[in-house]
Amino acid sequence: DWTSDSFIETTIAELREKLGDDKVVLGLSGGVDSSVAAVLLHQAIGKNLHCIFVDNGLLRKDEYQSVLDSYQHMGLNIKGIDAKQRFYDALAGISDPEKKRKAIGRVFIEVFDDAAHEVQDVKWLGQGTIYPDVIESLSVKGPSATIKSHHNVGGLPDFMKLKVVEPLNTLFKDEVRRVGKALNIDANILGRHPFPGPGLAIRILGDVTPEKVAILQEADAIYINNLRASGLYDKVWQAGAIYLPVQSVGVMGDERTYENVVCLRAVESLDGMTADWCHLPYDVLAKISNEIINNVKGINRVVYDISSKPPATIEWE
Template sequence: MPHSKVVIIDYGSQVTQLIARRVREAGVYSEIHSCVTGATEVAAMKPTAIILSGGPASVGEEAAPVFDPGLLALNVPILGICYGMQLLAQHLGGELVISLTREYGPADMHFKAPCALWDGISVASSTRVWMSHGDKVLVPPPGFVVTGSTSTLEVAAIADENRKIYAVQFHPEVHHSADGDRMLRNFLFRAARLVPDWTMASFVDSVVREMAERVGDRHVICALSGGIDSTVAAVLLNRAIGNRLHCIFVDNGLLRLGEGKEIIAYLCGHFDINLTFVQAQERFLSRLKGVKEPEQKRKIIGRAFIEIFDEEARKLPKADFLAQGTLYPDVIESVSRKGPSAVIKSHHNVGGLPETMKLKLIEPLRELFKDEVRRVAAELGMPDFIVHRHPFPGPGLAIRVLGEVTEERLAVLRRADDIVQQELRDSGWYRKVWQGFAVLLPLRTVGVMGDGRTYEHVVALRVVDSVDAMTADWARLPPELIGRISSRIINEVKGINRVVYDVSPKPPSTIEWE
């Protein structure tokens, strides 16, 4: 692991993940940890700097996340953002006040005093920042200087240069803050004097070494879906332990059109790995019969996968581990951090795993965002069509067939989704968007085809732009492309007479419908 390491304490902000991204983009490794993580635990992580995130709570209210003063004793530079600033001010002897109205949105901040965070920024004029707070600091703690203010907030930024503690009442991590990225980099490189040693090459070297040490002389079962995440995980582990890695590709009956054969062909053609192909369509589909609730689907699928991996492991000597392509967004959305954040959904490879699983988990990509995985794939020299392959959910089409999953409904969706993939590729939009797919809705509508009345299925098109799937916006495809996709689906897929286009961003919606 790189020498420089920023620990981000999460107090429930909706944009905490953006802090981690900005830090990593600057070449410094960062991790997010819940606000219930104690100073002793943080000390064991050996951080070289700490960032306290924002949050929705009011400092001092009964259920508000609290600050562990032991973090101050670690003697590393600290940056407090919004709620983090208020916690620092409270514990260091400042005075807080509850605002009569919450301030949310853009504001012009004026520079009041020199500060390491302002290095390289023109302090002769104001800078646009993004505010989101209710409470505010009325009087800064002893030893702190007010370094920024706005027309409505006298104390918008404070600093104690001697102790290397900085705090701002706005969000520098969001793009709405004009100089926010420069401020964060100044904290990393001017105040904390960190070394930008987080690169994909360094990650590959460290994870290969760590995986080899952890596995020892034992064997690993790898859940290989053919997507970029599991494929990168497999290639990394293959470097670490060679032929003691056993990749299992399971056809669960929930794949896209022709996907099973395609995946087997390119995995065997491009990688020298042990690969076992398990056909388990009947097992999955029989257990999903009659099931409509999304979380139940995910958990059923997760348990069935683990059963298969346990069965395969019993055929091998010393097969003690199960490797998965779990990513950071999977972990964040699936596992409650026991703080103010919430579980969004169970990913089959995180929240959907059974407690009785016999294999130990090994997840080489657990701390990476999707775009970082793509960079690792490029570093490993993987083919371009794998590097840029759209994400596909572990539960497969089961969560894109809304309601009950049947072979008939799966067949309808496969044909519709295949048209979506063809048109995105042929038009050049496949590489321009994060993800595009079709969803089969659990309803029918009246239509007219030829001279007759129809009463058939509805398909929704979901095409989004994103960087890491933590947030996303609907893609503004050309109307003629949407029209062509719709026309082809209605004319070529029997059983569909209506196509709709999803224009919901994430949040409040998720990318997948279930």
């Protein structure tokens, strides 16, 4: 019978045996999987675990600082790297979703590699890969592998020459959460909605600019804060706002405006493979819409996505 306590005990013993005095470098994303993997490794090898957290400029509003703070609070040996400008430069003028993903993946590897080189004599790359990722990366016809290139798995560039350690690669998501809870990881991190590696870049349709990111961060923060305040956040599997490259006419006082549209998306799902749109209460939607339009400069219209997956995907890109 599987219990999180026995998993933790066995895994820590195995990690100690396998890693000895070796150093491990691990990229944290703020998500559940990499956080749990980091805490397990930290309990096994302490300061020999070197965590790297990259600000790609595509995270949610204030996410970088608050996640960095909670990791530091957890005692992890972590280095934060502000690489916003490198990502914005690489994304300039690119509209195609797959090209955005490739640009982001490439810059991430460069930034991560630079940071990893600063760790003397590092031997291992730690990853938060979980069992469904392993299966997906093995299957030729995995829908997301063919439709969208996820770059979380098998992302070991040749030049890093590191051995890979993946303490969670036999676990399903709910087991990872149980392990995380047993390890006393902040509920804020464990209960976090899934968030794509390319971040807000694939929620800005068309080309990405720092200005659009700032607008979307504001709208998204209003949306997510209202979901939390109304007790809906934990009932929704994933939610986020999307910046549409569409302008429409509005009125503000006695002036005509011509500004962009933000779309709100919220879905229920078990594993992201299929999803239903959430029937959020009208009064909550109304409040969010008013708050966004009244406070976010550049947005004069808010719409709600009522498409399920399939045939729509969760993300718009």
